[in-house]
Amino acid sequence: MNARILTLLSAVAMTLPVAAFAQDTITGDTVGPADAPNKLVFRMTSDGPRNNDPVLAEGYSKLFNAFVANHAGWQVELQMMSGDISQEQARMLEQAKSGNAPDCAAVDSFVLPLFKKSGVLQSFSPYFKKEEIDQLFPFIREGVTGADGQIYAWWWSTDLRVLYRNTEIIPDAPETWDDTKKAALASVEKGMEGILFNGGRYEGTTFDWLANFWGQGGKLVDDAGKPVFGEGENREKFVKAVNYYRDLVESGAAPKRVATIGNYDDFNAAAAAGTSALFVGGNWQYSQLKTVLEPEELAKWTFSRLPGPTKDERSTGTGGWTVAAFSKDPAKVEMCANLAREIYMGPANELQEQLPTRADFYSTYKIFSSDANKAFGEALKVGQARPGAPVYPEISNQIQIMMGKVLTGAETTDAAVDEAFKAATAAFGRL
Known part of the structure; x- marks a missing residue:
């Protein structure tokens, strides 16, 4: 102890x-x-x-x-x-x-x-x-x-998402999506499986990914709690953020298995096994890494803010x-x-x-x-909580379904996003 x-x-x-x-x-x-x-x-x-x-x-x-x-x-x-x-x-x-x-x-x-x-x-x-x-x-x-x-x-507790990395493999903190992709591909060249993130049917999949949408100024719902992520500029930002994850998988910067990951423990295990040098995780995992890694290995790991499309367009989810x-x-x-x-x-x-x-x-x-x-x-200063709208759980559910279609290549991003928006809007109408 x-x-x-x-x-x-x-x-x-x-x-x-x-x-x-x-x-x-x-x-x-x-x-x-x-x-x-x-x-x-x-x-x-x-x-x-x-x-x-x-x-x-x-x-x-x-x-x-x-x-x-x-x-x-x-x-x-x-x-x-x-x-x-x-x-x-x-x-x-x-x-x-x-x-x-x-x-x-x-x-x-x-x-x-x-x-x-x-x-x-x-x-x-x-x-x-x-x-x-x-x-x-x-x-x-x-x-x-x-x-x-x-x-x-x-x-009583809050949290946020950050980008963890093994500095022996990835010395510099990625600040943009492009930086992240390059770093992940560099780790693949060194025998790693690339960047890991939640992509399965799991609330963490939605919440971890939303920072990429929020960092651009995207809005999930309007002041009345009605879904708006599939309309106008919000839709453009939403599609752009989804395509970021899609490109990570299709380029090989992320393994295809991310589409089935729905547990932060998987990332700790990968760090301990030395199979990944980069993952999107929660702040609480820093103390967990102290438990699963030997001191000399722990010394190689650090974290940084989640990247954005540019280094100035960044956010993180607070739950x-x-x-x-x-x-x-x-x-x-x-x-x-x-x-x-x-x-x-x-x-x-x-x-x-x-x-x-x-x-x-x-x-x-x-x-x-x-x-x-x-x-x-x-x-936390750039953090954002999930909207206090009753329709949010269904929006999250639809994003999880959408992500599965996109990451597996089963459907185009545009079609999957439009289906998610249609389902979320219908759910709002039933409230």
């Missing part, structure tokens, strides 16, 4: 009664005593005690044990989501509409507008101070606020996770808010090095003042 995690866990331990750590109260899928009179059902991602990384799993176990120790009479039941986040979120929304959702859950920021519009979330406003809310980045604050001005979730309450029981809503505050707002950011959504945390937590995190902070 590294020193940072040990320090964090020690700090948590010091805030609790000694008895709280006398034994691990996590048994199976529950945290807390079996005879607790109150239970909170929390549906979660791998950001918890069931994380595949044993260090993170231990860290989260300590945090959850500390949480139940601080809230006598409560037990937390953990429900794990599968890796198919889009499907999981859609299922949870339907459960919420029918009154069968968990008490509390992780809601992906890109579908939060759908949950807010459906009226299934409970207000967190009574449980967070104005000073805390004011510290949220503007796009975060806007994302969690409803039309009535109430806070309906706590968006992240929220915690929200579905239960109508005031005690459970408050407990859900407490969970967001005590486990995720700060401690989990530090544990996983997931970028905080509060500006003050970048000075509060030493880890976020590192050179790497300072660089991520700078990149």
Whole structure:
């Protein structure tokens, strides 16, 4: 276990009664005593005690044990989501509409507008101070606020996409699409498989690629939330960005298998195996590379801002996770808010090095003042969140379908883009 995690866990331990750590109260899928009179059902991602990384799993176990120790009479039941986040979120929304959702859950920021519009979330406003809310980045604050001005979730982590490279193979950071293609082809000549990126049926495929569209000033939807990416100048920019990825595959700068990739872990594995020297990934992968690479290999890797058609036309996607309450029981809503505050707002950011959504945390937590995190902070200045429009999930779905057609050469770019736009527009009409 590294020193940072040990320090964090020690700090948590010091805030609790000694008895709280006398034994691990996590048994199976529950945290807390079996005879607790109150239970909170929390549906979660791998950001918890069931994380595949044993260090993170231990860290989260300590945090959850500390949480139940601080809230006598409560037990937390953990429900794990599968890796198919889009499907999981859609299922949870339907459960919420029918009154069968968990008490509390992780809601992906890109579908939060759908949950807010459906009226299934409970207000967190009574449980967070104005000073805390004011510290949220503007796009975060806007994302969690409803039309009535109430806070309906706590968006605790954010992220962004960058371009990772092995400096031994690619010394200079590519700043443009042309630079990227040349660098990828140079790596192929040295026995690598070229640049890797998500291209399968996966939300990451859409979000990672969108920076190429946004960097040109492209808009997915208008102020009313209606799709506009297939019209006029937006369509030109959209097609141009799609053709960038298409050309990477057709030129051999990217392997054909990108059309099936839908998991960031593939990129870490490729880096560890030495089969790729260039990939589009998330900021969180920098800390993961520290785990999968030997120190001498890690020293060869760095990251830079995502390239654009020109070095001045650049953007990056900013996403992240929220915690929200579905239960109508005031005690459970408050407990859900407490969970967001005590486990995720700060401690989990530090544990996983997931970028905080509060500006003050970048000075509060030493880890976020590192050179790497300072660089991520700078990149966030040109970042863009997915539009808070209910039609966005269907736009993303159609982009994923479109990308599959384009990257495999099954259809021309123009035809695939027009089909995606037609389907997204039809979905908007059904809302």
